[in-house]
Amino acid sequence: MSVAATAIDAVERFETAWQSQRREKRRQLWLGGLVLLVCTALASYMAEINPRNLFEGLPGAWNYIWRTVPVLRIETFRADMAEWYWGFWHWLKLLFETILIAGLATLLAFGAAYVGCFYASANLNGSRKGIWVVRRVFEIFRAVPELVYALIFVFAFGLGAFPGMLAIAIHSAGALGKLFAEVNENVDTRSVEGVQSAGASWWQTMVFAVSPQVMPNYVSYALLRFEINVRSAAVLGFVGAGGIGEELLLAVRQFIYPEISAILLMIIATVALIDMVCERLRTNLMGEGRQ
Amino acid sequence: MLQIVDLNKRFGTTAAVDGVSIDIAEGAMVGIIGRSGAGKSTLLRMINRLADPSSGRILAGDVDVASLKGAALRKWRAQCAMIFQQFNLVKRLDVVTNVLVGRLAYRSLVPSLLMQFTAAERALAIRCLERVDIAELALQRADTLSGGQQQRVAIARALSQQPRMILADEPIASLDPRSARMVMDTLARINRADGITVVVNLHDLDAARTYCKRIVGMRGGKIVFDGTPDLLDAAAVRTIYGDDVSAETGADAGFSRLVATEAAARADAPRQLAN
Numbered sequence: 001m002s003v004a005a006t007a008i009d010a011v012e013r014f015e016t017a018w019q020s021q022r023r024e025k026r027r028q029l030w031l032g033g034l035v036l037l038v039c040t041a042l043a044s045y046m047a048e049i050n051p052r053n054l055f056e057g058l059p060g061a062w063n064y065i066w067r068t069v070p071v072l073r074i075e076t077f078r079a080d081m082a083e084w085y086w087g088f089w090h091w092l093k094l095l096f097e098t099i100l101i102a103g104l105a106t107l108l109a110f111g112a113a114y115v116g117c118f119y120a121s122a123n124l125n126g127s128r129k130g131i132w133v134v135r136r137v138f139e140i141f142r143a144v145p146e147l148v149y150a151l152i153f154v155f156a157f158g159l160g161a162f163p164g165m166l167a168i169a170i171h172s173a174g175a176l177g178k179l180f181a182e183v184n185e186n187v188d189t190r191s192v193e194g195v196q197s198a199g200a201s202w203w204q205t206m207v208f209a210v211s212p213q214v215m216p217n218y219v220s221y222a223l224l225r226f227e228i229n230v231r232s233a234a235v236l237g238f239v240g241a242g243g244i245g246e247e248l249l250l251a252v253r254q255f256i257y258p259e260i261s262a263i264l265l266m267i268i269a270t271v272a273l274i275d276m277v278c279e280r281l282r283t284n285l286m287g288e289g290r291q
Numbered sequence: 292m293l294q295i296v297d298l299n300k301r302f303g304t305t306a307a308v309d310g311v312s313i314d315i316a317e318g319a320m321v322g323i324i325g326r327s328g329a330g331k332s333t334l335l336r337m338i339n340r341l342a343d344p345s346s347g348r349i350l351a352g353d354v355d356v357a358s359l360k361g362a363a364l365r366k367w368r369a370q371c372a373m374i375f376q377q378f379n380l381v382k383r384l385d386v387v388t389n390v391l392v393g394r395l396a397y398r399s400l401v402p403s404l405l406m407q408f409t410a411a412e413r414a415l416a417i418r419c420l421e422r423v424d425i426a427e428l429a430l431q432r433a434d435t436l437s438g439g440q441q442q443r444v445a446i447a448r449a450l451s452q453q454p455r456m457i458l459a460d461e462p463i464a465s466l467d468p469r470s471a472r473m474v475m476d477t478l479a480r481i482n483r484a485d486g487i488t489v490v491v492n493l494h495d496l497d498a499a500r501t502y503c504k505r506i507v508g509m510r511g512g513k514i515v516f517d518g519t520p521d522l523l524d525a526a527a528v529r530t531i532y533g534d535d536v537s538a539e540t541g542a543d544a545g546f547s548r549l550v551a552t553e554a555a556a557r558a559d560a561p562r563q564l565a566n
Contacts (some may be wrong), residue, residue: 001318194379194445198452199369199396207404208392212383 024223085262091247095270098243101165102229103235107167109172113138116173117180118206124192135181141174146187146232149243164241168229176218176225183217184210190253217284223278223285230274234267292318293456293488295336298347298357300333300512307333309512311347317455318486320479322493322503326529330512332493335458338490339373340364369396372449376461378441382434386425386444389433390416393451419483420445423477439470446477457481459491463498471495475502 070084085091119125120134146167153163187210195209237245244267251259307331315321323331336342338349339357349356351367359367372393380389394412395403399510402408408416420426422490425444428436433444444460449457459478462516463471479502492500499506500520508516508523508531513529516523 080362125401135379156324162564179373188382190375190377190379193341193394194373194448195395197341197373197375197379198367198393199367200367200392201400202393203400204398207406208384208388208395209381212381262550286496 032050065256068259094244098233101233105165105168106226108169112173113176116177118180121184138177146171150236150239154240159240161242164236179221183214203241220282220285294350296348301345320482320489321505322499323344323507324499325509327510335460364385365396369452371456372452372454374462375460376464378445380433390447393448404538419450423447444473456488484564
């Protein structure tokens with residue numbers, strides 16, 4: 001009898017608690033939805049979003065794309081292709097340069113982020129000031145867009161691939177540094193203590209206890225960054241910082257429509273290829289990381 | 292000789308170690324027993340300085356270990372090697388590199404950061420692994436080994452430090468009985484053959500009685516027993532563990548059953564991922 005009575009009490013108590021929890025959750029959902037709605041309305045007002053403008057402009061955009069479609073006839077296909085891709089080898093060389101810019105920049109960024117990230121992790125660096133300083137440096141690095149860095153460096157070092165590479169490297173170092181530091185904070189402290197207890201210095205502990213645990217994640221993030229950097233490097237030419245971008249800008253400026261599509265298609269194919277390769281590598285790495 | 296004088300460790304308002312004074316003779320094998328939370332771990336970690344004492348002195352000769360810093364602290368840590376319940380290896384490194392970690396305190400920074408070791412150091416590492424019978428596993432990754440094997444790697448790492456003292460914090464609590472015996476036998480052998488002082492935290496009374504000539508009992512951060520195993524009678528066990536504990540095993544039955552099942556489960560877990 002008493003068992004049944006207490007059981008009912010427990011059920012009733014649960015039911016009331018559950019109901020009130022559900023009411024609270026619903027209230028929060030409505031409140032959140034309302035805030036989101038207001039923010040969206042405000043944002044569209046600020047961004048001058050106008051549906052009519054969009055619909056009126058669409059044919060123009062379509063028209064532009066249509067003009068870039070080259071004339072290809074079956075009977076003169078080879079000649080037409082040759083005319084469309086008249087600068088193929090030159091563009092390929094520039095694309096290669098673009099990839100090199102992205103690759104070297106990612107490598108440099110990896111090095112800088114690796115050296116800095118241990119100082120930015122709360123579980124590894126005892127000095128709160130040190131953490132604060134390194135994190136702010138990373139923030140400054142990644143807060144400024146690559147294009148802005150590129151403009152500054154082109155002004156300082158002149159036209160070419162070097163300023164573009166430096167611009168991407170600095171921005172990526174900030175981005176990777178933050179990600180690496182976050183990975184570090186989930187590291188297994190037992191290995192760290194094991195190495196420390198043997199008399200290892202701080203840097204030795206980082207290299208022997210932390211680094212092996214986090215390296216797959218680092219490399220995975222760096223590959224992801226490399227994908228992004230290839231895309232960035234492709235537009236840096238707009239400000240004279242090397243790569244395929246300059247050629248693309250020229251075509252756009254001079255209204256040489258088929259050339260725009262020719263270069264864009266090459267960029268798309270390259271980016272897609274690199275994405276696929278990096279994706280494959282990262283999947284393998286993450287499988288490795290889970291062990 | 293290691294002299295600990297009025298050592299305290301407070302976490303907030305609770306005293307984990309409360310006024311402990313104890314001398315440990317060179318070459319002794321001392322077992323520290325007590326319930327979880329009695330302060331055994333904290334005491335050992337303070338000797339290695341993984342934890343900093345709130346007050347008190349730890350004297351090794353005329354050096355006060357409690358106030359060491361920087362390079363001197365690292366040299367001290369190299370001299371008192373630590374062994375942990377969870378082995379604390381770097382799982383993604385191979386076995387021999389884990390052992391070579393014991394040489395880091397003796398290496399200059401730059402070559403060690405490139406994971407460069409001399410042929411002599413590699414030879415020393417292999418000799419250490421040979422002493423714990425797993426030299427043939429040297430090139431395997433640490434996480435492919437069973438629990439017992441991993442603890443033996445940890446002992447090899449300790450040996451490669453060429454320490455004066457080994458501090459073992461519950462070295463057998465995560466192991467199945469057979470591996471546990473093997474690990475305790477190895478520690479006893481090292482103590483006898485090399486004259487290395489061994490201080491070992493145990494919650495298993497039988498192991499303490501079998502392997503240690505001196506047993507220290509802790510309760511509530513204080514030392515409540517210090518003597519030979521034959522002085523450890525039922526009354527002494529009750530002072531260390533409290534009334535609800537059997538004098539034979541030092542643990543209540545339900546708890547020891549739980550520990551046994553856990554250990555068995557861990558031993559059965561498929562750790563041999565590589566094979």
